[in-house]
Amino acid sequence: MKTIRFSHHALEKFDILASHGFETDQATIVDVVTNPDQDDRSLSPFVAQKRISDNTVLRVVYTEGAEEYFIITFYPGKRSRYED
Secondary structure (H helix, E strand, O other): OOEEEEOHHHHHHHHHHHOOOOOOOHHHHHHHHHOOOEEEOOOOOEEEEEEOOOOEEEEEEEEEOOOEEEEEEEEEEEHHHHOO
16 A cells, blocks of 8 residues: 655644534545546546535645545545536
């Protein structure tokens, strides 16, 4: 399995989102990247997305190298905005 690295911003994002009532953990972010419902690789960096509730998706912005995933940031979004 590839190594997972989080940017400084991504690590701060856990506390930022928690202060707004949205809590998640590193394992969930890794799951979105490694098992996404949707993965947009048409842009760089890539955006992986996974449904986390009836109304919400979790989007993860990342890059992928030969040996690692680098998590840049992540954010929740409304399914109605991001799903086809």
